[in-house]
Amino acid sequence: METIQALEKVKRTTARVCSLCNQRKAALKRPKTLEQICIECFYNVFEDEIHRVIIENNLFKPGERVAIGASGGKDSTVLAYVLSELNRRHNYGLDLFLLSVDEGITGYRDDSLETVKRNELQYGLPLKIVSYKELYGWTMDEIVKAIGLKNNCTFCGVFRRQALDRGAALIQADKIVTGHNADDIAETVLLNILRGDIARLSRCTDITTGENGPIPRCKPFKYAYEKEIEVKTKSLTLSTYAYFKKLDYFSTECIYSPNAYRGFAREFIKDLERIRPSAILDIIRSGENFRISTTTRMPEQGTCQRCGYISSQKLCKACVLLDGLNRGLPKLGIGRKKECTRENSNNQEQIKRNPENKGPSLHSKHGNIEF
Numbered sequence: 003m004e005t006i007q008a009l010e011k012v013k014r015t016t017a018r019v020c021s022l023c024n025q026r027k028a029a030l031k032r033p034k035t036l037e038q039i040c041i042e043c044f045y046n047v048f049e050d051e052i053h054r055v056i057i058e059n060n061l062f063k064p065g066e067r068v069a070i071g072a073s074g075g076k077d078s079t080v081l082a083y084v085l086s087e088l089n090r091r092h093n094y095g096l097d098l099f100l101l102s103v104d105e106g107i108t109g110y111r112d113d114s115l116e117t118v119k120r121n122e123l124q125y126g127l128p129l130k131i132v133s134y135k136e137l138y139g140w141t142m143d144e145i146v147k148a149i150g151l152k153n154n155c156t157f158c159g160v161f162r163r164q165a166l167d168r169g170a171a172l173i174q175a176d177k178i179v180t181g182h183n184a185d186d187i188a189e190t191v192l193l194n195i196l197r198g199d200i201a202r203l204s205r206c207t208d209i210t211t212g213e214n215g216p217i218p219r220c221k222p223f224k225y226a227y228e229k230e231i232e233v234k235t236k237s238l239t240l241s242t243y244a245y246f247k248k249l250d251y252f253s254t255e256c257i258y259s260p261n262a263y264r265g266f267a268r269e270f271i272k273d274l275e276r277i278r279p280s281a282i283l284d285i286i287r288s289g290e291n292f293r294i295s296t297t298t299r300m301p302e303q304g305t306c307q308r309c310g311y312i313s314s315q316k317l318c319k320a321c322v323l324l325d326g327l328n329r330g331l332p333k334l335g336i337g338r339k340k341e342c343t344r345e346n347s348n349n350q351e352q353i354k355r356n357p358e359n360k361g362p363s364l365h366s367k368h369g370n371i372e373f
C-alpha cells in the first residue's frame with residue numbers, strides 16, 4: 003500500500019517536470035501531444051517544428067523577397083516574429099516584408115493596422131499597406147452599406163486574395179506567406195466537403211499554392227495548432243507562444259463576419275479536438291490523401307479578360323463583384339454559378355462594346371502590373 007502511495011507521489015512530482023529537458027518545471031501541456039513541457043522547451047519545439055516544415059517543404063530559396071500577410075492578428079504576428087527569428091538563426095537569406103490589406107473597416111482594421119505599424123518597428127521589417135479603396139474604389143464599410151451583413155464576407159475574401167497579390171507585386175515579392183494554421187486548414191477541408199467543391203478540396207491542403215498564378219503563397223503554420231499560437235489566459239496549462247512571448251497583436255473579431263456556416267464548421271472541429279486532439283491533423287491528412295477521380299471535370303484555369311488575374315471564367319470573381327457594386331446591383335456576383343456565368347457573358351459583351359474599359363490588370367510576376 004505504502005509503495006503504491008509512494009509511486010503515486012513520484013508520478014505526481016515527475017509530472018510537473020518538463021518531459022523534454024527533465025529539468026525545468028513544466029508550465030503547459032501541448033494540445034497536440036499532451037506532453038507537459040516548460041516554456042523554454044515549448045519555444046524550442048515550436049520554432050524547430052516550423053523550421054522543419056520550411057526545410058522539408060522547400061518553402062523558400064535564398065535571396066527571395068517574402069511578403070508576410072500581416073493582419074495584426076495573433077497568427078500573422080507570430081508568423082512575422084518566428085520567421086524573422088528563423089531567417090536570422092538559420093541564414094535563410096530572405097528579404098522579409100510586412101504586407102497589410104486595409105479593407106476599410108472602421109473600428110476593426112484601422113485598429114489592427116496600428117498594431118502592424120508597431121510590429122514594423124519592433125521586428126525591423128518594412129511595411130506595405132494596400133487598401134480596397136485605392137484598388138477597387140470601395141471600402142468594406144461602403145460595401146456593407148450596399149449589400150448588408152449577409153454576403154459581405156464573399157466580397158472581402160475575394161478582394162483580399164487579389165489585394166495581397168497586388169500588394170506583393172508592388173514590392174516585387176517572390177512569395178507571400180500567411181498565418182493560416184492547422185485549424186484553419188482542417189476547417190477549409192470540411193467546408194469544401196460540405197459544399198462538394200472538389201476543385202478547392204484538391205488543393206486546400208497544399209502548403210504552397212498558386213505556383214502557376216502571379217505569386218506563390220505558402221502557409222508555414224500548416225501543422226501548428228491554433229491553441230499553440232492563440233492566447234488562452236484562463237487556464238495556465240493552455241498558455242501559448244504569443245502569450246508567453248508577450249507579442250503585440252490585435253485580438254478582436256471582425257465586426258462584419260456573421261459567417262454562420264464557417265462558424266459551425268469551426269465549432270464542430272473544436273468539439274472533435276476536445277475528444278481527440280489529433281482530429282485536426284487527421285482531417286488535414288485525409289485532405290492530403292484525397293484522390294480525385296480522373297473522370298471528374300475540373301475548371302480550366304485561365305486569366306480574367308478584363309484584369310488579367312487568374313480565373314477559370316472569362317471574368318474573375320473580383321471583376322464580377324465589382325461590376326455588380328458599380329452598377330448598383332451588388333447581389334449579382336453572389337451565389338449561384340449560373341448567374342455568375344450569365345453575368346460573365348454580359349460583361350464580355352460590355353468589354354467587346356467598350357474595349358477601353360479594361361480595369362486593373364495583373365498579368366504575371368512583377369513588372370507587368372497595371373492599376
Ligand SMILES: Nc1ncnc2c1ncn2[C@@H]1O[C@H](COP(=O)(O)OP(=O)(O)OP(=O)(O)O)[C@@H](O)[C@H]1O
Nearest residue numbers: 071072073075076077078079101102103180181182
Ligand atoms: N488584412 C490583411 N492583411 C494582410 N494579411 C491578411 C489580412 N487578413 C488576413 N491576412 C492573412 O491571412 C491569414 C489568415 O487570416 P484569417 O483572418 O483567416 O485568420 P486569423 O486566424 O484571424 O489570422 P490572424 O490571427 O493572423 O489575423 C492571416 O494570418 C494573414 O497572414
